[in-house]
Amino acid sequence: MKMSKAVEQSLVVLVMLELQTDHEPVKSYLLSDRLQVSESYLKKTMRKLVVAGIVDAIASKEGGFKLARPTDKITLLDVYEAIEGDGSFIHSTQLADRIFLNQQSDKPVEDVQEVLDVAIADVLTTFSAAEQDFKKRLKSYTIANLMQNVDSTQFGEIDWR
Amino acid sequence: MKMSKAVEQSLVVLVMLELQTDHEPVKSYLLSDRLQVSESYLKKTMRKLVVAGIVDAIASKEGGFKLARPTDKITLLDVYEAIEGDGSFIHSTQLADRIFLNQQSDKPVEDVQEVLDVAIADVLTTFSAAEQDFKKRLKSYTIANLMQNVDSTQFGEIDWR
DNA sequence: TTATCTATGGATATATTGTATACATGATAC
DNA sequence: GTATCATGTATACAATATATCCATAGATAA
Numbered sequence: 043m044k045m046s047k048a049v050e051q052s053l054v055v056l057v058m059l060e061l062q063t064d065h066e067p068v069k070s071y072l073l074s075d076r077l078q079v080s081e082s083y084l085k086k087t088m089r090k091l092v093v094a095g096i097v098d099a100i101a102s103k104e105g106g107f108k109l110a111r112p113t114d115k116i117t118l119l120d121v122y123e124a125i126e127g128d129g130s131f132i133h134s135t136q137l138a139d140r141i142f143l144n145q146q147s148d149k150p151v152e153d154v155q156e157v158l159d160v161a162i163a164d165v166l167t168t169f170s171a172a173e174q175d176f177k178k179r180l181k182s183y184t185i186a187n188l189m190q191n192v193d194s195t196q197f198g199e200i201d202w203r
Numbered sequence: 204m205k206m207s208k209a210v211e212q213s214l215v216v217l218v219m220l221e222l223q224t225d226h227e228p229v230k231s232y233l234l235s236d237r238l239q240v241s242e243s244y245l246k247k248t249m250r251k252l253v254v255a256g257i258v259d260a261i262a263s264k265e266g267g268f269k270l271a272r273p274t275d276k277i278t279l280l281d282v283y284e285a286i287e288g289d290g291s292f293i294h295s296t297q298l299a300d301r302i303f304l305n306q307q308s309d310k311p312v313e314d315v316q317e318v319l320d321v322a323i324a325d326v327l328t329t330f331s332a333a334e335q336d337f338k339k340r341l342k343s344y345t346i347a348n349l350m351q352n353v354d355s356t357q358f359g360e361i362d363w364r
Numbered sequence: 365t366t367a368t369c370t371a372t373g374g375a376t377a378t379a380t381t382g383t384a385t386a387c388a389t390g391a392t393a394c
Numbered sequence: 395g396t397a398t399c400a401t402g403t404a405t406a407c408a409a410t411a412t413a414t415c416c417a418t419a420g421a422t423a424a
Contacts, residue, residue, distance in 0.1 A: 045204050045292045046329075046412080053326055069369075080414050089371075101240035101370035102422035118329060131206045161352045165214055165344075168279060169206075172340035183326075191322045217375080232401070241383045250402070262401040263391035 047123045048087045051077050055088070056116065059097065059109050061192070063199040067106030072202050074170050087125065094124035114186035119177055121185075134167050209248045209286045212238050216249070217277065217346050220258065220270050222353070224360040233363050248286065255285035275347035280338055282346075293330050299359030 055073055062068055074084040088107055091097045098110045109116075216234055223229050235245040249268055252258045259271045271279075 043204060043206050043287050043292065044294065046296075048413095050293065050323075050326075054323070057322060082415060083413055085370075086371095086413090094369095099370060100422085101368095101420070103368040104423070105369050105421085107370095118326070126204050131204065132211065133205065133208075161218060161349050162211075162215070164349060164352055165211075165279070168340065168344045172337045175336035175340050176333045179329065179336050183329045188322050188325060191325055209382095228400095244382055245383065246401075246403095247382090253401090260401055262389075262399085264393070264397090264399045266391070266400045268401090297378070 043131065045122075046125055048083075048090075049122055051079065051084070052087060052091060052121050052125060053118070053185075053188070055084075055091075055107075056096070056109065056113070056121070057188060057192070058200075058202060059107060059188055059202045060185065062108075062114055063201045065106070065108055067100045067108045068202050069106040073107070075203070090124050091121075094120065095121060096124055112186070113189055114184050116185045117181050118183045119180040122177075122180055130170065131173050132166065204292065206283075209244075210283055211251060212245070213248060213282050213286060214279070214346075214349070216252075216268075217257070217270065217274070217282070217361060218349060218353070219346075219361075220268060221274055221346065221350055222361045223269075224362045226269055228261050228265070228269045230267040234268070236362070246270055247274050251285050252282075255281065257281060257285055273347070274347050274350055277346045278342050279344045280341040283338075283341055291331065292334050293327065356364060 054077065058073065058076070059065070059068060070085050071081050072089060073088075074081040077084065088097065088099070092099050092107075095110055096116055097107045099105075099107055215238065219234065219237070220226070231246050231249060232242050234249075235242040238245065249258065249260070249319060253260045256271055257277055258268045260266075260268055308353075
């Protein structure tokens with residue numbers, strides 16, 4: 043259970059775009075050079091951020107990527123879900139259904155199965171709650187919070203080009 | 204970022220072991236048959252549970268696996284960490300270190316690097332906190348809690364053999 | 365129109381996960 | 395003490411997910 047490196051990379055890209063002088067668009071190869079990942083991989087990552095409405099892509103000479111909205115409107119959860127999707131950690135197979143087939147107990151099969159289904163459902167609920175806890179924390183932190191560390195040291199803008 | 208199916212499988216196995224008549228050891232092929240996974244994979248999974256001290260393995264005729272301790276002393280977190288390890292979701296590459304090399308700003312390179320390092324460290328701290336939230340929830344739920352659903356319906360023991 | 369960029373999808377390489385098989389090691393019943 | 399049947403370990407293999415490369419279509423400024 044590990045997170046894609048694209049999440050950390052995306053966060054760094056967003057900081058770079060915010061720091062860019064006059065918020066001019068930054069080209070993909072400049073970003074991939076800095077991050078030392080392939081341009082194609084970075085473009086696919088950026089595409090996800092575009093679809094999520096976090097950055098804008100300008101397809102033109104003098105084009106590139108720029109932030110689509112203010113940094114205080116972009117949470118870590120937004121970025122996480124843009125990359126990892128909004129699905130669940132656990133993919134509930136119907137394990138419980140299969141376990142009690144052909145079991146040798148003197149209890150009716152249906153009873154055992156029903157009870158186990160409840161137990162498994164309980165587990166899934168707990169994992170789901172744990173996942174909500176995780177995501178709630180990510181939602182409480184924005185790119186603007188991140189930038190505070192940068193601003194506080196009187197550090198200004200950078201031209202990446 | 205998905206959880207191994209081995210986690211859910213492990214939980215089901217633990218329930219089976221607890222339900223087993225007189226807590227006699229259950230052989231691996233009986234478990235893998237029920238779960239419909241390969242015996243080799245299940246053995247690897249069970250080995251992790253043994254190493255984590257959650258189950259005991261008896262290598263003998265009439266041997267198999269049984270619980271190593273009471274179900275109220277086994278949390279979902281114990282099982283999760285036995286399978287997934289106790290490492291972090293995110294593996295901090297030193298991305299920030301590399302980004303600001305050779306940058307064209309008029310600010311000294313060291314300043315930019317230092318500031319970004321702080322920002323990235325902040326992100327990692329937040330992700331770490333989110334992960335703690337997730338694990339804290341898993342720690343609050345035990346196999347005994349799971350079994351309550353089973354016991355409450357006056358359901359007894361099962362002989363899996 | 366043309367130069368220069370992004371958008372997209374298919375082919376390839378690498379890493380991770382799950383499966384199959386064989387054999388070594390270990391614990392108990394007898 | 396030894397036969398027996400279990401777990402433990404190693405290897406090769408298949409399936410899947412992740413990351414990269416490449417070729418080409420599409421959009422915009424000049």
